[in-house]
Amino acid sequence: MDYTTFRKQVLDKENSVVEQTKEFIKSIEDKTHLNSFITTNFEKALEKASESDKRFLEGEPRKLEGMIIAIKDNISTKGLRTTCGSKILENYVPIYDATVVERLNKAGAIIIGKTNMDEFAMGSSNETSYFGAVHHPLNSDYVPGGSSGGSAVSVAADMAFTALGSDTGGSIRQPAAFCGNIGFKPTYGRISRYGLVAFASSLDQIGTFANSIEDTAALYEVIAGVDAKDSTSANIPVEDTMLNIDNLNPKELKVAILSDVELKNCSDEVLSVYYSILRKIEQQGISIEEVSFDNFDAFIPTYYIVATAEASSNLARFDGIRYGYRAELQNGDDVIVKTRSEGFGAEVKRRIMLGTYVLSSGYYDAYYGKALKARRLIYDNYKKIFNQFDFLFLPTTPTPPFKIGEKLNDPVSMYLSDLFTSSANLGSVPAISIPLGASSQGFSVGMQIQSNHYEENKLLNFSKYMLSL
Ligand code: GLN
DSSP: OOHHHHHHHHHTTSOOHHHHHHHHHHHHHHTGGGOOEEEEOHHHHHHHHHHHHHHHHTTOOOTTTTOEEEEETTBOBTTBOOOTTOGGGTTOOOSSOOHHHHHHHHTTOEEEEEEOOSGGGOOSSSOOOTTOOOOOSSOTTBOOOSSSHHHHHHHHTTSOSEEEEEESSSTTHHHHHHHTSEEEEOOTTSBOOTTBOOSSTTTOEEEEEESSHHHHHHHHHHHBSOOTTOTTSOOSOOOOOOOOGGGOOGGGOEEEEOOGGGGTTSOHHHHHHHHHHHHHHHHTTOEEEEOOOTTGGGHHHHHHHHHHHHHHHHGGGOSSSSSSOOOOOOTTOOHHHHHHHHHSOHHHHHHHHHHHHHHSTTTTIIIIIHHHHHHHHHHHHHHHHHHHOSEEEEESOSSSOOBTTTTTTOHHHHHGGGTTTHHHHHTTOOEEEEEEEEOTTSOEEEEEEEESTTOHHHHHHHHHHHHHO
16 A cells, blocks of 8 residues: 555544554564664654644644655664664764655654665665665565665565665665665755765765655655755755646657667566567557667766765765774774774775775776766766657666575676666666566566656656556
């Protein structure tokens, strides 16, 4: 059930927020083997639930009254542990709320807990968390995707109505595609990053997991909008998301698709869903045309240079001195070296080393400088496409979910999971993954839609339309 349906039930006095909260708590307790939560917030959630019920009774429910939501553990929650899936922040309890959390609280949403994630959001499978891997709800031998895997699982396995995640190169869309829910990454700057622990600041974006477009829209409208605490947040009004699909005239829409060469790394299972949807789109009279991304092969290298460079700088703050874990020291030990050696996991260390290398004076021009130029070309390419087309339609991931352990020791193959997602972050455009098919094993297969900057309304409308086909 989605929140929109639940809200109607509560308004019709057929359900209550307290009852529903108890149901979600039971589901979380029954499914601890999925390992989707790092910290739960049951007591507070129940307290807030009875407050919400009161507001419903008094006829004054707020916009997200009683929306039970899970929050990725790299988003700051005052008084509630925020670990980033890392030993270095294992016992870190923030003294402030992220802007998104503040807005959720004001709108009546209820935080049920903090979800497991790849350490510092670095990963595509949710296996790099210090708190252990997250498992796919359909088959625990498989990964749920990452890095926001805990959030995707919490929504897929009935532990919350919705969840927040962060998407730096695909970390919302990819696990949403694997777990069968809707994962939405708005335009860079649409949602304040204040209180989101930084991985790669110029790519990071908070976004949503939900089971319906209505829920996605309601949540987005509350958390989006300019914020004085984040100078990169966009001062562009967030319109009410019109969900009137009747306004959409398919015959006027122009959808761009990638060429077959760009899809060569996709598995047959993903391709068969992709082509069947393309046929459906054509049957609706929507015009489809192939476009070329001259720089398609540069997506992954550019992403991994920009992301690691920024990460190496952002993660310098974890030094064992100001906050977080501090190693036990013996005479002669360097506090920073020992703390970071013990506190960070292997993937985070790999990223810090890569990032430091590409930024080093001898290699800056060859790697980081060049990546910035490539990024600009990717951005320009998007502008060219969206001057001519309404949407770009493409798979979310090249393959359905893979087995736990399958790619852990092969970083390059793991990094290729981001083949179709990272460009939206490099070009700052909004993107959404919606479940539009299934693999032979029954795993959901997600397809992705991207649109021009700040066209979230149009994107959500079209997604709703696509889900209805
Ligand atoms: N999988 C990508 C990475 O490992 C993206 C992560 C993300 O979006 N946070 O960097």
